[in-house]
Amino acid sequence: MAAVEIKEEREVGAKAGGEEEEQIVNPWEVSAKDGGKIDYDKLIDRFGCQRLDQSLVERVERLTSRPAHVFLRRGVFFAHRDFNDILDAYERGDKFYLYTGRGPSSEALHLGHLIPFMFTKYLQDAFKVPLVIQLTDDEKFLWKNLTIEESRRLARENAKDIIACGFDVSKTFIFSDFDYVGGAFYRNMVNVAKRVTYNQAVGIFGFTGEDHIGKVSFPPVQAVPSFPSSFPHLFSGKENLRCLIPCAIDQDPYFRMTRDVAPRIGYHKPALIESSFFPALQGENGKMSASDPNSAIYVTDSAKEIKTKVNRYAFSGGQDSVEKHRQLGANLEVDIPIKYLSFFLDDDVELEHIKKEYGAGRMLTGEVKQRLVEVLTELVERHRRARASVTDEVCILHYALFSIDVHVVN
Incomplete structure (x- = not known):
């Protein structure tokens, strides 16, 4: 083998x-x-x-x-x-x-x-x-x-x-x-x-x-x-x-x-x-690149930067006009806001509701992007607060060369 x-x-x-x-x-x-x-x-x-x-x-x-x-x-x-x-x-x-x-x-x-x-x-x-x-x-x-x-x-x-x-x-x-x-x-x-x-x-x-x-x-x-x-x-x-x-x-x-x-x-x-x-x-053509700051949301981005990046750069599967969107609905397979919500919106019921309404044309691209901005802003702010509490002393504990609590591996 x-x-x-x-x-x-x-x-x-x-x-x-x-x-x-x-x-x-x-x-x-x-x-x-x-x-x-x-x-x-x-x-x-x-x-x-x-x-x-x-x-x-x-x-x-x-x-x-x-x-x-x-x-x-x-x-x-x-x-x-x-x-x-x-x-x-x-x-x-x-x-x-x-x-x-x-x-x-x-x-x-x-x-x-x-x-x-x-x-x-x-x-x-x-x-x-x-x-x-x-x-x-x-x-x-x-x-x-x-x-x-x-x-x-x-x-x-x-x-x-x-x-x-x-x-x-x-x-x-x-x-x-x-x-x-x-x-x-x-x-x-x-x-x-x-x-x-x-x-x-x-x-x-x-x-x-x-x-x-x-x-x-x-x-x-x-x-x-x-x-x-x-x-x-x-x-x-x-x-x-x-x-x-x-x-x-x-x-x-x-x-x-x-x-x-x-x-x-x-x-x-x-x-x-x-x-x-x-x-x-x-767009979904690979993975995010640290070399292109506009391809990614960083944990250091402000709420304003997150909103700008999502509204300006997040590829939409919505139609070119409101009239056409109402008629045909969004292409969820290529829509990046939907992809991101699938990663970070915990509520399964809400996610399915958004996908159903957006796919049917009853929800517009701007509304989906607004919900994504809210979800990502909360995530990044929560991470920023947690990082602010990581002192040098906390880092030393994680780097320490001592035996991990032995009962967890018995």
């Missing part, structure tokens, strides 16, 4: 770099041919992951005795690898830990960056499990035009936004690669690196002869947080602990590689639960 997985990764990697490929999805680029939408069904088929179906959502609700998160109910997290095995183990009384991360390349997070952290908080609260959060400041130094000092500074700033999401400090460890990598973590990196050939790395990630060796050597750094022995101060004696990784599907190549290597060095394959991309304001 392991050999088959590597073979599939080579084929996917080779196709991803081709000029004729319909869509490119990897950790550094997401695009569809001629500006089209990402076809997630094709992505599932090519990557070899599984669709997250309603039976798994219902099982989560049963095991946690709480309603499924809106991101589960509405299919934002739509694919998985071995999530059912995580639930099987949990039902037997075996705990697991969560692992997610952030590559700090901008001063502030946009709403697309928040999604995995919002969902990870839900998972931590629902299953009452520990969490490690990796800040890949080394990756951003290797890929972006940043100094080491600037990469580290951005990691510290981004950490405050992450902490503001409200994780349980007694069960959460945040680390910067520049600060933490070494010891057992490094030993696991070398173990992984020795078992992935250069040709396999090229097939998985699409590296070329123009890429410096820093890029080629990075994947094991992102792989090994999925092994509990990388954190001896947290999980000493818990080397068989399973790992669940909530992430966007563009991170899948890292963990296909990891899953191939893990059994060969004595670890469980990490399980994944993967999300679709949060679309840019201008």
Whole structure:
């Protein structure tokens, strides 16, 4: 099975770099041919992951005795690898830990960056499990035009936004690669690196002869947080602990590689639960870009900036005139305000009412955008207040090298 997985990764990697490929999805680029939408069904088929179906959502609700998160109910997290095995183990009384991360390349997070952290908080609260959060400041130094000092500074700033999401400090460890990598973590990196050939790395990630060796050597750094022995101060004696990784599907190549290597060095394959991309304001043709401030709503945006961005840039599926809109209704499939409300409006009944009225032409674009402005302004203001309470002392607690509350992993 392991050999088959590597073979599939080579084929996917080779196709991803081709000029004729319909869509490119990897950790550094997401695009569809001629500006089209990402076809997630094709992505599932090519990557070899599984669709997250309603039976798994219902099982989560049963095991946690709480309603499924809106991101589960509405299919934002739509694919998985071995999530059912995580639930099987949990039902037997075996705990697991969560692992997610952030590559700090901008001063502030946009709403697309928040999604995995919002969902990870839900998972931590629902299953009452520990969490490690990796800040890949080394990756951003290797890929972006940043100094080491600037990469580290951005990691510290981004950490405050992450902490503001409200994780349980007694069960959460945040680390910067520049600060933490070494010891057992490094030993696991070398173990992984020795078992992935250069040709396999090229097939998985699409590296070329123009890429410096820093890029080629990075994947094991992102792989090994999925092994509990990388954190001896947290999980000493818990080397068989399973790992669940909530992430966007563009991170899948890292963990296909990891899953191939893990059994060969004595670890469980990490399980994944993967999300679709949060679309840019201008349309659903990939994921939001931190390099274009008008493509995204940032957690630092004021209420006025949010209103301006939504009204000016959010692509509408409404018709060209009120008369035509009343007659034909809106195209909900391309309407960005509806997409955003599907992410952030908690009330299922209200969302369905808006979709029904807008799709029938009884609700106008301006009304839908106004409701979205209200929802996003409340979300951003709530986050801003939470971030303001993140002091240096609070950051130190999340970075602290002490053992996570042991009863949560017994």
